[in-house]
Amino acid sequence: MATPALRISGLRKEYPRRGAPRMSTRARTRGGPEGEDAGPVIAVDGIDVEIAPGEIVAFLGPNGAGKTTTLDIVLGLSEPTDGVVEVLGTTPRKAMLAGHVSAVLQTEGLLRDLRVGETVRAIAALHGVEGRVDAVMERTGLARLAGRKVQACSGGEQQRLRFALALLPDPQLLILDEPTAGMDAAARRDFWDTMRAETHAGRTVVFATHYLEEAQSFAPRTVLIDGGRIRADRPTDELREMVGDRVVSATLPPSGVAAALAAVRALPGVREARAEGARLVVHGTGSDDVARLLLTTTAAVDLEVSAPSLEAAFFALTEEGRK
Ligand SMILES: Nc1ncnc2c1ncn2[C@@H]1O[C@H](COP(=O)(O)OP(=O)(O)OP(=O)(O)O)[C@@H](O)[C@H]1O
Incomplete structure (x- = not known):
């Protein structure tokens, strides 16, 4: 069997509770009833999932479900409390450092004073892929924005820029954490059209979303997450039929x-x-x-x-x- 693009087994993540609780109503705690200082916040509570190379999978769930926590661990940005995560047959950090994994994150910083074109060229130089700049800018609809300062771009345009930066190294696994957050319906549609054109056989895409319609129009498989657990993992069409x-x-x-x-x-x-x-x-x-x-x-x-x-x-x- 081919090495999975992603294998998550028995994943748990607890955060110490400090000061004002960050916990949503859905996150659970160990110990006493909600509202009391009841131990750590359990952000991820035993997730098992295996994703084959070339699959496109949506992690669908409400605020506080544990999607970002899981994806941060997959990207090597955070350590699990328990469980094993393998990315392309190795550890998350090694896969990331080898340039096999890219991400579009909700909070990733962009340098606001740089222009769009300068940003793409700078990151391309870091990866040693200057030759891909024009093609990536064209395909992500950034060519016409090349001369614009990042700070003058709308939220949707900045997300498009993050997406372009993630595509530069031609990653085998692309992780998108709510990539269309803050976009209006038309910008969301545009984004997914570009995305569809960008996925080709072999590239694995995992994205977190709140929108069932995004999972439906883009991901053949949906993993429904809530309260740090997987509530369903099935073909998106089946889910759609159940929800009808x-x-x-x-x-x-x-x-x-x-x-x-x-x-x-x-x-x-x-x-x-x-x-x-x-x-x-x-x-x-x-x-x-x-x-x-x-x-x-x-x-x-x-x-x-x-x-x-x-x-x-x-x-x-x-x-x-x-x-
Ligand atoms: N650093 C942290 N310290 C304490 N609790 C945290 C921390 N990060 C996340 N949490 C809590 O863990 C739970 C899961 O959060 P997470 O961000 O993974 O959810 P999510 O599904 O990505 O939500 P959203 O859709 O809002 O981004 C939430 O209850 C959140 O408040």
Whole structure:
């Protein structure tokens, strides 16, 4: 069997609790009830995962789930309390030092006074890959920003720059910790389009995200993490099917609400439909059919369809667990 790109086994990470608690409501502690000084914060509580070369995997979870802590250990930036992490068959630090791993981190500093082009060239010189500068800038959409100072770039543009820097050494494993944090929907879409073009057979990508839709559009496999533990590790399509529900909402003239409600309730795939004043809210898997019916046979306006949420994923998993 090929050496895994990443093997995490029995990983645990505890932080000493100092001063004001940093702990989210989801992180657990050892010892007494929450609120008391109850021992260390358990950020990661027994994670096992193996990722093959060339896989693209999303670590999906809410704030404080333990995603960043896990990825920091994979990058050799932090030591585990317990457990083993192997990156490309070696230790995280060795893999990092050999230039086989790159990362786009949430907090990684950029030199604000440098221009975008200068930044890329400086890092390329450090890696000895000056020849890759033009291609990487072109592919990450930075060519037109080359002369702009980093401090004048938007949050999304700075994230793009971090992404370009991570691509320079042509890493075998790319780690992205919420790479689209702070971007609007259009910038997020752009980022993932570039990302898609950048992944080729052989490069392994692991990214942390809060967004189920990002996992869905980019990662064939999703590892759902919460409270420092893996709650699910399965093909993203399966997760998506379990979560299925979308919400369609639309505003109707008051006289049309009852008839529209009866019509949508008769459609297959509608799990729940209710009226909140003049606004119809419909949950189910048949969002296309609901939207078509409302727009073609009623006077509905302001129609919105919302994608399944992370909360819905957790709900579906808990429901499945109860079966
Ligand atoms: N240096 C630290 N000291 C104490 N507690 C910490 C430290 N770093 C993280 N934690 C706690 O560990 C838990 C896991 O945090 P982590 O940053 O790994 O979560 P995350 O899933 O990446 O969240 P986010 O999506 O908000 O980045 C949280 O409760 C956090 O407050």
